[in-house]
Amino acid sequence: MRFVDEYRDADKGQALATQIAALCEPGRQYKFMEVCGGHTHTIYKHGIEDYLPENVALVHGPGCPVCVIPMGRVDDAIAIANEPGVILTAFGDMMRVPGGNGSFLDAKAAGADIRMVYSPLDALKIARTNPDRKVVFMAIGFETTSPSTAMTVLRAAAEGIDNFSVFCNHVTILPAIKAILDSPDLRLDGFLGPGHVSTVIGCRPYEFISRDYGKPLVCAGFEPLDLLQSVFMLLNQLAEGRCEVENQYTRVVPWDGNLRALEAIGQVMQLRPYFEWRGLGFISHSALRMRDEYAAYDAERIFDVPGVRVADPKACQCGEVLKGVLKPWECKVFGTACTPETPIGTCMVSSEGACAAYYNFGRFTRQRLTEAARV
Amino acid sequence: MCLGIPGEIVEMKAGHDDLAIVDVVGVRRAVNIGLLEADRIGIGDWVLVHVGFAMSKIDEAEAAATLALLAGLGQAYTDELQALAESDIT
Numbered sequence: 001m002r003f004v005d006e007y008r009d010a011d012k013g014q015a016l017a018t019q020i021a022a023l024c025e026p027g028r029q030y031k032f033m034e035v036c037g038g039h040t041h042t043i044y045k046h047g048i049e050d051y052l053p054e055n056v057a058l059v060h061g062p063g064c065p066v067c068v069i070p071m072g073r074v075d076d077a078i079a080i081a082n083e084p085g086v087i088l089t090a091f092g093d094m095m096r097v098p099g100g101n102g103s104f105l106d107a108k109a110a111g112a113d114i115r116m117v118y119s120p121l122d123a124l125k126i127a128r129t130n131p132d133r134k135v136v137f138m139a140i141g142f143e144t145t146s147p148s149t150a151m152t153v154l155r156a157a158a159e160g161i162d163n164f165s166v167f168c169n170h171v172t173i174l175p176a177i178k179a180i181l182d183s184p185d186l187r188l189d190g191f192l193g194p195g196h197v198s199t200v201i202g203c204r205p206y207e208f209i210s211r212d213y214g215k216p217l218v219c220a221g222f223e224p225l226d227l228l229q230s231v232f233m234l235l236n237q238l239a240e241g242r243c244e245v246e247n248q249y250t251r252v253v254p255w256d257g258n259l260r261a262l263e264a265i266g267q268v269m270q271l272r273p274y275f276e277w278r279g280l281g282f283i284s285h286s287a288l289r290m291r292d293e294y295a296a297y298d299a300e301r302i303f304d305v306p307g308v309r310v311a312d313p314k315a316c317q318c319g320e321v322l323k324g325v326l327k328p329w330e331c332k333v334f335g336t337a338c339t340p341e342t343p344i345g346t347c348m349v350s351s352e353g354a355c356a357a358y359y360n361f362g363r364f365t366r367q368r369l370t371e372a373a374r375v
Numbered sequence: 376m377c378l379g380i381p382g383e384i385v386e387m388k389a390g391h392d393d394l395a396i397v398d399v400v401g402v403r404r405a406v407n408i409g410l411l412e413a414d415r416i417g418i419g420d421w422v423l424v425h426v427g428f429a430m431s432k433i434d435e436a437e438a439a440a441t442l443a444l445l446a447g448l449g450q451a452y453t454d455e456l457q458a459l460a461e462s463d464i465t
Binding site: 038041045091092116118119120121122125144145148151199222223252261264351352360 | 378379407409410411412423425426427428430431433434437440441444447448449450451454458459461462463464465
């Protein structure tokens with residue numbers, strides 16, 4: 001475990017915590033948003049907030065791909081699954097996401113052929129081995145995942161497989177960050193940039209955040225010390241009056257991203273004029289659809305997709321949680337009506353969702369701190 | 376689902392330019408390597424695997440640290456490994 005200790009060393013954590021505290025101006029409140037669900041998970045799991053001074057708050061952003069899928073798209077996918085001869089394939093995380101009329105699991109129980117796959121290439125294989133069926137892949141995810149879908153479509157085209165299509169729900173992170181920056185609800189001092197998305201898009205595309213909005217961003221790794229180091233880098237920029245995009249996660253994230261991956265996305269997909277995000281509403285140019293050249297692989301053109309818009313349940317406050325306006329425990333139904341076993345909102349479904357992460361790990365830390373404060 | 380799981384390339388699949396056999400904590404599965412520069416990877420290299428594709432080349436230290444972090448995730452990691460074990464990419 002020699003390598004691991006390097007990123008976990010409690011002494012190093014304390015040393016960073018001291019440096020962080022020294023950089024904070026007394027009386028000033030700092031709010032940093034971690035965009036990525038993986039970061040949210042680490043923050044709760046390892047109690048990162050315990051290492052931060054009281055005036056530094058981390059707020060959770062919209063970076064959980066399952067969490068931002070609106071209910072209407074789940075219903076649309078189920079409508080496709082119910083068409084004759086269709087096999088709908090999806091990642092495991094999607095199976096329990098509630099739509100207006102139940103989840104994929106409910107639809108499967110009612111007779112639809114919905115199968116869980118690990119990779120879009122597994123979905124393609126199902127198409128190859130079931131030539132008499134129409135196999136649809138429910139594509140979700142940010143730029144981390146869209147290259148894989150694009151590569152799979154290119155593969156299908158190269159092999160001449162004509163019973164495979166994609167129900168494309170890929171979203172792009174930058175317009176969502178912009179929507180949050182434009183929203184009057186939240187004042188932020190900077191961002192912890194997503195790790196894996198950045199391996200694809202690189203660091204350069206975030207420059208508008210520092211240039212046009214005056215907020216620093218640091219691309220951060222997933223280890224506890226990575227996150228502390230990144231918070232330190234953000235505070236250091238503020239203390240020195242700088243505002244830049246910096247890369248803490250150089251071990252994995254190249255500044256220019258993965259050009260092959262970007263090319264694959266660009267070849268197969270193009271931006272939609274707008275797309276609905278759960279909780280955030282319609283955001284311009286924030287999602288991808290299949291290009292006309294690949295219309296034969298576009299489930300939205302092959303099937304009659306209802307395209308119904310379903311309002312989120314009234315009790316559900318995922319929107320506020322996704323924008324970082326509410327902490328998970330501030331939602332009215334958190335942990336009571338809405339739990340990982342019976343989720344009402346998407347943030348409770350995915351393990352990367354802020355609510356699920358907090359439900360599984362964070363609340364124990366908070367409970368401990370509250371009790372300690374009482375004694 | 377955004378998990379990137381480290382794996383070690385143990386075999387380049389003959390007859391398939393874009394496939395390699397990757398060992399992920401003892402599970403050996405075919406993974407697509409078409410998103411990486413072909414001339415820069417080979418047997419013994421570590422890669423981050425996401426939904427059946429190698430997303431980036433990493434070093435062994437990063438792989439070990441990431442694996443330890445993932446192991447701490449509990450169910451989410453177990454589910455991901457289970458899904459990977461059921462994957463059969465060709």
